[in-house]
Amino acid sequence: MEExxxxxxxxxxGEIDYERLMQNFGTTPIDEALLRRLGGYGxxxxxxxxxxxxxxxDMNQLLDRFDRGERFFLYTGRGPSGNTHLGHLxxxxxxxxxxxxxxxxxxxxxxxxxxxxxxDLSLDETRxxxxxxxxxxxxxxxxxxxxxxxxxxxxxxxxxxxxxKVAKKVTFSTAKAVFGFDNSANIGAIFFTTIQAAxxxxxxxxxxxxxxxxxxCGIDQDPHFRVARDVAPGLDYPKPAxxxxxxxxxxxxxxxxxxxxxxxxIYTTDGPKDVRKKVGRAFTGGCVxxxxxxxxxxxxxxxxxxxxxxxxxxxxxxxxxDLAGRCKRGEVLCGECKAxxxxxxxxxxxxxxxxxxxxxxxxxxxxxxxxxx
Amino acid sequence: MEExxxxxxxxxxGEIDYERLMQNFGTTPIDEALLRRLGGYGxxxxxxxxxxxxxxxDMNQLLDRFDRGERFFLYTGRGPSGNTHLGHLxxxxxxxxxxxxxxxxxxxxxxxxxxxxxxDLSLDETRxxxxxxxxxxxxxxxxxxxxxxxxxxxxxxxxxxxxxKVAKKVTFSTAKAVFGFDNSANIGAIFFTTIQAAxxxxxxxxxxxxxxxxxxCGIDQDPHFRVARDVAPGLDYPKPAxxxxxxxxxxxxxxxxxxxxxxxxIYTTDGPKDVRKKVGRAFTGGCVxxxxxxxxxxxxxxxxxxxxxxxxxxxxxxxxxDLAGRCKRGEVLCGECKAxxxxxxxxxxxxxxxxxxxxxxxxxxxxxxxxxx
Numbered sequence: 001m002e003e004x005x006x007x008x009x010x011x012x013x014g015e016i017d018y019e020r021l022m023q024n025f026g027t028t029p030i031d032e033a034l035l036r037r038l039g040g041y042g043x044x045x046x047x048x049x050x051x052x053x054x055x056x057x058d059m060n061q062l063l064d065r066f067d068r069g070e071r072f073f074l075y076t077g078r079g080p081s082g083n084t085h086l087g088h089l090x091x092x093x094x095x096x097x098x099x100x101x102x103x104x105x106x107x108x109x110x111x112x113x114x115x116x117x118x119x120d121l122s123l124d125e126t127r128x129x130x131x132x133x134x135x136x137x138x139x140x141x142x143x144x145x146x147x148x149x150x151x152x153x154x155x156x157x158x159x160x161x162x163x164x165k166v167a168k169k170v171t172f173s174t175a176k177a178v179f180g181f182d183n184s185a186n187i188g189a190i191f192f193t194t195i196q197a198a199x200x201x202x203x204x205x206x207x208x209x210x211x212x213x214x215x216x217c218g219i220d221q222d223p224h225f226r227v228a229r230d231v232a233p234g235l236d237y238p239k240p241a242x243x244x245x246x247x248x249x250x251x252x253x254x255x256x257x258x259x260x261x262x263x264x265x266i267y268t269t270d271g272p273k274d275v276r277k278k279v280g281r282a283f284t285g286g287c288v289x290x291x292x293x294x295x296x297x298x299x300x301x302x303x304x305x306x307x308x309x310x311x312x313x314x315x316x317x318x319x320x321x322d323l324a325g326r327c328k329r330g331e332v333l334c335g336e337c338k339a340x341x342x343x344x345x346x347x348x349x350x351x352x353x354x355x356x357x358x359x360x361x362x363x364x365x366x367x368x369x370x371x372x373x
Numbered sequence: 374m375e376e377x378x379x380x381x382x383x384x385x386x387g388e389i390d391y392e393r394l395m396q397n398f399g400t401t402p403i404d405e406a407l408l409r410r411l412g413g414y415g416x417x418x419x420x421x422x423x424x425x426x427x428x429x430x431d432m433n434q435l436l437d438r439f440d441r442g443e444r445f446f447l448y449t450g451r452g453p454s455g456n457t458h459l460g461h462l463x464x465x466x467x468x469x470x471x472x473x474x475x476x477x478x479x480x481x482x483x484x485x486x487x488x489x490x491x492x493d494l495s496l497d498e499t500r501x502x503x504x505x506x507x508x509x510x511x512x513x514x515x516x517x518x519x520x521x522x523x524x525x526x527x528x529x530x531x532x533x534x535x536x537x538k539v540a541k542k543v544t545f546s547t548a549k550a551v552f553g554f555d556n557s558a559n560i561g562a563i564f565f566t567t568i569q570a571a572x573x574x575x576x577x578x579x580x581x582x583x584x585x586x587x588x589x590c591g592i593d594q595d596p597h598f599r600v601a602r603d604v605a606p607g608l609d610y611p612k613p614a615x616x617x618x619x620x621x622x623x624x625x626x627x628x629x630x631x632x633x634x635x636x637x638x639i640y641t642t643d644g645p646k647d648v649r650k651k652v653g654r655a656f657t658g659g660c661v662x663x664x665x666x667x668x669x670x671x672x673x674x675x676x677x678x679x680x681x682x683x684x685x686x687x688x689x690x691x692x693x694x695d696l697a698g699r700c701k702r703g704e705v706l707c708g709e710c711k712a713x714x715x716x717x718x719x720x721x722x723x724x725x726x727x728x729x730x731x732x733x734x735x736x737x738x739x740x741x742x743x744x745x746x
Binding site for chain 1: 489496529541545546555566567
């Protein structure tokens with residue numbers, strides 16, 4: 001079977017067939033029953049209702065344990081390879097909803113080691129980017145009393161013993177099969193998955209009590225957590241439960257916003273003019289002429305502007321459906337949609353950038369040393 | 374060419390041809406000129422005069438730098454997989470001679486991570502063994518002001534950034550070729566060599582100034598340091614110089630004392646009766662009958678008892694030559710030699726065990742945290 005798309009933790013390319021990806025990876029769809037169950041803990045987040053978080057592993061088991069009084073913790077993170085863009089914020093915003101809904105702690109990992117090993121970046125650069133990216137995370141307003149940020153190279157003393165235990169159970173054959181490594185892979189890249197697995201087991205290791213873990217993240221990270229879940233029982237660690245989202249779309253119409261194409265990517269530090277320019281050049285579902293569009297209507301399904309509203313900037317279901325309808329009937333033109341989205345993004349970024357500046361004090365004071373759960 | 378012996382950091386087997394090993398590994402013999410040069414810094418250690426430390430890498434360059442006023446540091450270590458035996462002490466005793474002769478600092482690495490990854494031991498066990506083995510190291514009387522012990526899992530925060538830099542430059546192909554890994558190797562074992570390389574570069578990394586390093590150790594460790602030396606220039610680290618010794622012989626007549634055969638191995642914690650029993654059963658170069666031996670003489674070259682004297686327990690060249698002569702002429706019988714060696718070993722162990730107990734206070738107080746050169 002030929003694959004027209006590729007999704008690994010380090011490469012996402014092609015037109016992603018999310019259904020097939022789910023089957024290939026062996027994850028479970030988030031169905032109506034699970035949505036109803038999740039809705040019982042608080043109003044469902046739009047990313048769940050809209051199928052942006054669309055598949056999972058072991059969510060029902062996790063909720064069963066939660067219902068019996070076993071508190072879990074959340075774990076997500078960031079590979080600091082460049083400036084934060086809107087796509088990175090998406091799973092973090094969802095993680096905050098989970099934290100607020102379930103009142104649980106959250107562990108956030110910054111993988112400065114990973115990006116050093118996989119990218120043409122120095123450790124000084126990935127460390128600097130970690131501090132910079134942490135500003136965006138803190139700016140989202142997580143509960144500081146129950147949120148911890150880990151920087152791999154700083155907190156390695158806590159992570160390394162767990163990573164060793166994971167590593168002893170994973171052969172090169174497995175790493176090769178799961179991640180597609182060949183013999184030219186560097187030996188740090190081969191080892192790295194153990195470091196990404198470690199935070200999922202850290203509270204269990206530190207407390208000596210099995211502590212359930214829920215990881216909300218992009219579906220591209222599943223290879224790491226397949227490995228982590230496979231080895232967990234043999235190490236007396238609980239298998240982490242997973243909630244996976246689709247990739248945040250690029251402005252060029254592609255399936256994933258890419259840090260390497262600045263024009264298709266809105267960074268959290270972009271100014272109003274940058275946003276206006278980038279949104280203005282975005283790929284839409286509109287027709288070539290105004291007349292044609294008024295007559296035939298646009299196609300919101302392929303439109304980057306519509307996707308931005310759908311994924312992040314229009315949480316009101318009535319309004320998003322109304323927008324789709326008006327587009328299809330030719331009642332709204334691309335220019336209007338672009339202007340409206342530009343305003344929404346700029347309004348969001350204005351607030352985010354102010355909170356980001358306030359976060360500086362928190363992040364500058366972070367030493368990461370002596371991290372204990 | 375068929376190899377009748379195998380020497381890797383994790384397996385030594387067969388009758389070792391040290392000359393061929395030197396050629397295979399590409400090390401340089403310690404010749405008369407180098408011995409004369411080394412003798413200029415202090416009286417040559419018997420292990421040098423007797424060819425027990427028999428080959429090297431870049432010793433002349435290191436001494437050139439030393440003569441120009443550039444101080445180097447010593448780095449050696451221990452893989453804590455069991456009790457310390459006499460064979461482990463050998464390179465440490467030599468390292469102490471180097472420290473005393475050149476008045477330089479020494480870094481001692483305990484690889485609890487390695488032995489966890491390569492042996493059927495838990496991390497708790499390798500860590501406990503590390504403390505236990507450290508007693509033997511401290512008991513040898515290193516200058517406490519210029520000697521530091523690193524425990525990998527404790528000091529990983531200092532080692533990890535260096536290990537990452539090394540790892541980024543080493544492919545699986547290289548690790549496979551150098552260490553003989555196949556696809557069934559665990560991904561921690563594959564990564565491990567970076568952690569053994571790290572201490573050689575630690576003072577350079579921490580001071581920002583190229584700090585030359587001299588590593589005295591068994592020739593079986595050369596694969597690690599070939600890798601470390603290969604990547605050093607690209608990382609602006611100095612290539613470590615090496616002094617390699619032969620393996621300490623087993624009492625059974627084999628080429629290496631093995632932790633896995635207690636009867637051919639004298640542990641530092643053995644009591645007088647253990648020693649008497651083990652030495653009593655040792656393989657010698659004697660004849661079947663007393664009469665035959667009186668007539669034909671013995672063969673000290675294959676005799677474990679003679680080797681023990683030669684390697685560690687008879688430093689006086691006159692006396693060792695006299696012993697060899699008397700053996701060859703049939704003037705001394707194996708029983709006499711065994712009794713004499715037993716007494717020497719027990720005398721040594723009595724003192725060592727007392728110093729080992731005194732070392733407990735030092736080692737128990739070690740936290741390893743916040744290690745800084």
